[in-house]
Amino acid sequence: MTILIADIGGTNCRFALGRQTVLPDTVARFRLKDHHGFDAALDHYLAGQGQPVLTSACLAVAGPVIGACAQLTNSGWSLDASVLAGRLGVDVTLVNDLVALGHALPHLSSAATVPLHAPAQRYPNGQSVVVGLGTGTNIAAVIHRAERPPAVLSAEAGHLSLPGSITRRLEGRIGAGMSAFHSAESIFSGRGLAALHTALHGATVPSLALTSHPEVPEAGETLSLHAELLGVWLQEIALLTLPRNGIWLAGGVAQGLVRAGYATVIAEAFAAPNSNNGPTGAIPMHLITDDLAALTGCLAAVRQA
Amino acid sequence: MTILIADIGGTNCRFALGRQTVLPDTVARFRLKDHHGFDAALDHYLAGQGQPVLTSACLAVAGPVIGACAQLTNSGWSLDASVLAGRLGVDVTLVNDLVALGHALPHLSSAATVPLHAPAQRYPNGQSVVVGLGTGTNIAAVIHRAERPPAVLSAEAGHLSLPGSITRRLEGRIGAGMSAFHSAESIFSGRGLAALHTALHGATVPSLALTSHPEVPEAGETLSLHAELLGVWLQEIALLTLPRNGIWLAGGVAQGLVRAGYATVIAEAFAAPNSNNGPTGAIPMHLITDDLAALTGCLAAVRQA
Incomplete structure (x- = not known):
């Protein structure tokens, strides 16, 4: 075979x-x-x-x-x-x-993932979600089932409108520059990260250069805002998929943010109390590092x- | 048994x-x-x-x-x-x-549902979604599996932030009244429908009175806007759940909107082209009328x- x-x-x-x-x-x-x-x-x-x-x-x-x-x-x-x-x-x-x-989730070894947030209390419900942040943006919700393969829900989440919880934060930072950001993918893809840097600082820098050189002060500001907005977006994704078994981030942008040191910013924005969320702090978060x-x-x- | x-x-x-x-x-x-x-x-x-x-x-x-x-x-x-x-x-x-x-979806008789939109072309992918609009608002995505029970994803979609595609439309109609509407449930529940009427017309009318007396001119304006915004919200839900097998609306508010004659407004707003959506016009839409x-x-x- x-x-x-x-x-x-x-x-x-x-x-x-x-x-x-x-x-x-x-x-x-x-x-x-x-x-x-x-x-x-x-x-x-x-x-x-x-x-x-x-x-x-x-x-x-x-x-x-x-x-x-x-x-x-x-x-x-x-x-x-x-x-x-x-x-x-x-x-x-x-x-x-x-x-x-x-x-792939049930088959990933511990070497294939890195924990970004490991809550003290957990309430597993057999649901997970994979969030892909790379050239594009998308999600897949996973229903785990005892002794059977998981059921996986296909989505096109990159085309979602940005929720009010994100647009309110963005408006305060970039004002009229908002018009560049309409969908989730327009900000959370690699292209989106670069566009956010341009909106903040006027410079054109590829996303890989931003995550590879976070020590450049202006890159740090962009990465910090991007990581914070991602955490807020994950709150919305969590309401739609209740991933009490965990969130798994994947893709080059997610890997770049974590490598550059922004995992805590993502996790803290995700776990922060707001008017909308449930106990997001009890949801584990991981990064898939295995490109295969x-x-x-x-x-x-x-x-x- | x-x-x-x-x-x-x-x-x-x-x-x-x-x-x-x-x-x-x-x-x-x-x-x-x-x-x-x-x-x-x-x-x-x-x-x-x-x-x-x-x-x-x-x-x-x-x-x-x-x-x-x-x-x-x-x-x-x-x-x-x-x-x-x-x-x-x-x-x-x-x-x-x-x-x-x-x-329940695989077990509902044709007498238990009413078609709201039956597209000429369909692309079934084994995914459906139930959208509940009643005292509260929520969804459940369904993965259908051959000769086995479906897998159903639990969610808390009522607490979602309103997407930009909805807030932009609302701002044009009610301006500062927007502050009453922060989550999906704040507008799409029965309480939300009543609050929308208050924001538009200043009057306090229970949602059941609005859907039972759509011939009152001001009720018609509220119901029409509510149905349109619901169609736009369903576009977002469709991106997250790709329900090419169909969308099933349920609950008293959904039944009231349909009974009052606004099924077409919902379906047309859902199928309307926009920058974000896929072929939503090819997705069937139904109303669950069976209270059991x-x-x-x-x-x-x-x-x-």
């Missing part, structure tokens, strides 16, 4: 082969812009692996899956599972990339199917 | 006994304020049924269930499943009332447990 698995994000694409687990020697990473479409990247990968005999395939995509098709939100690529099945000669499953991370987690989720999803 | 089932809402409480289905002759309705606490209402009901021998009990409550306990949001009542189990001598399950409606639907859901939930 050899399963082709892939995680096709907004910027990068990862391929691997899996059996019971992801086979580490088969992992390959590409930048999307280095290939003219998914088919070229796939051919290149399979040739490099010596044209392995496959039993099935499961591809995680950063975008909505409608029927057998997926249109990637942040690239021009589109995928059709039935066309791919014809090319590969095996069944092909497409899943949203955050849904794949949801399926979505591939693990693809394997779990295809074994469940 | 005789199961005690109950639906304890924000204003009313329904008890019944169930076997394969709800036994119609055993249904009893109370107003919460007519009894001094849940125990008194329960004793009154069981005495009226001749102290039936029970095999288990499942109670749906309008409020969050944390562990074995529930605190009702809109009444002073609180319930503890282990204390109740001791009183009744059988296992007692507590579920959120919207979660009960989610479990949550009891049906209690039976389904306890059979699944």
Whole structure:
């Protein structure tokens, strides 16, 4: 049994082969812009692996899956599972990339995650949520079930309007600059973090440069506000998904904020009392640091199917 | 096998006994304020049924269930499943009332629902959402699974901040009156509908009077705005739950808006293009008209447990 698995994000694409687990020697990473479409990247990968005999395939995509098709939100690529099945000669499953991370949760080792907030009191209810903050922004709510795979809810949360709890804070800081921020993704993606810096300081700096150099004073102000607003947004996400088993952050922006030292700002803004929230302070928060987690989720999803 | 089932809402409480289905002759309705606490209402009901021998009990409550306990949001009542189990001598399950409606969806007859929007094209993805609009406001996302009971996600969506897409529309109509509206429940509950009328027209009119007399011109203006804002809010809920199998509205306010003739306003605002939404026009919308639907859901939930 050899399963082709892939995680096709907004910027990068990862391929691997899996059996019971992801086979580490088969992992390959590409930048999307280095290939003219998914088919070229796939051919290149399979040739490099010596044209392995496959039993099935499961591809995680950063975008909505409608029927057998997926249109990637942040690239021009589109995928059709039935066309791919014809090319590969095996069944092909497409899943949203955050849904794949949801399926991965029960299989992540402690080395694959870092705790950001470990409450003294917990009230597990069998619900979790994965929040992806990278090239795009999205969530997947997870319902854990005893001795069975979890059920994972697909969403398009990046397109949500910003809630009043965030716009009120933003207005006080950037005034008319607000018009750049309409959706969750417009502020919580990498592009959004860079846009927030521009709104605050007028300078154009890529998000990776901001999180890699937090010691630059103006970067620190941007990162601090971004982390605070993220904590407030997570309060809203918590009301919608009641993740008493935990929140798992994922993606390059989340990793960058934590690496730069802003995990506490996120957790404190999330746990702060407000007129709307329940006992958010009792909800654990983690960061997924394993870049192959979505591939693990693809394997779990295809074994469940 | 005789199961005690109950639906304890924000204003009313329904008890019944169930076997394969709800036994119609055993249904009893109370107003919460007519009894001094849940125990008194329960004793009154069981005495009226001749102290039936029970095999288990499942109670749906309008409020969050944390562990074995529930605190009702809109009444002073609180319930503890282990204390109740001791009183009744059988296992007692507590579920959120919207979660009960989610479990009921596969069991609702066509007589129990009314279609509000039936799109020509559909893209079912196995996800639905129930949106409860009554004394309180809440949602439950449902993941349908072949030949198995659905998985239902508990939420506390009534406490969500109003999104920018709604506050922008409201500000244009009521200006400083905005301060009365901070959460979804502050506008979409019965109390919220009445508060919207007060903000628009200065008069204090109960929500039931507004939906029962839509021909009064000022009631019509309030109901039309309320229905439009609800459609916009459902766009946000759709981004979070991608309910391509359908949205089911439930509760007295939803029934009142539809009875008063505003189903089309809700559906059109929901399907209207905006910067954020996906193909919302392809999502079916229904109204749950059966007041016993949550009891049906209690039976389904306890059979699944």
